Amino acid sequence: MVTQLSKLGRFSVGIAGSDGKIVQASRKKKIVIINERGKK
């Protein structure tokens, strides 16, 4: 994506949200899986 933006003349950078602790999160205790009918 950064390459494509650069080709369009946009001065761009790609980072992960974790870089520099920019995006912080807390770990989910469990994962709920919902199927296409909305059932768990």
Next chain:
Amino acid sequence: MMIEGGYTGRISKVDVEKLAKLLDIFDSVVISPIAIDPEEGTMLNVDGDQMAYAISTALKVEYLILLTDVEGVKLNGKVLKDIPVSQGKEIVERIGPGMNRKILMGIDAVSNGVRKVIISSGNVNDPISNAILENGTVIHNG
């Protein structure tokens, strides 16, 4: 970057100051949906839409564009041109899982300072321009 499946997180904070500094330097900042748990020091997968929501509301941006594999929110086979926040929850009850979460997030975003949320197709040429032209479904404060 690969993160084990169980390492999934819920976003708790966005550092607006650091992001603003990056945006002062660069025209575009592309951010992959990986966050850090500051307590455990581990990296966590986060939902891409949630990441976009958290960043857009933290920065109070004008538009949040959610690109998807359909033209917009479909109801009875037709793409809805817009969803006023006041009607959002009623529409959500009639929409299938997946898209309903985007709408709820869009309602929250508009209620928290984002002017418009546009759900549009990523499968077209120039999808961002297409979305800014409001080809898709626009969630707004109506």
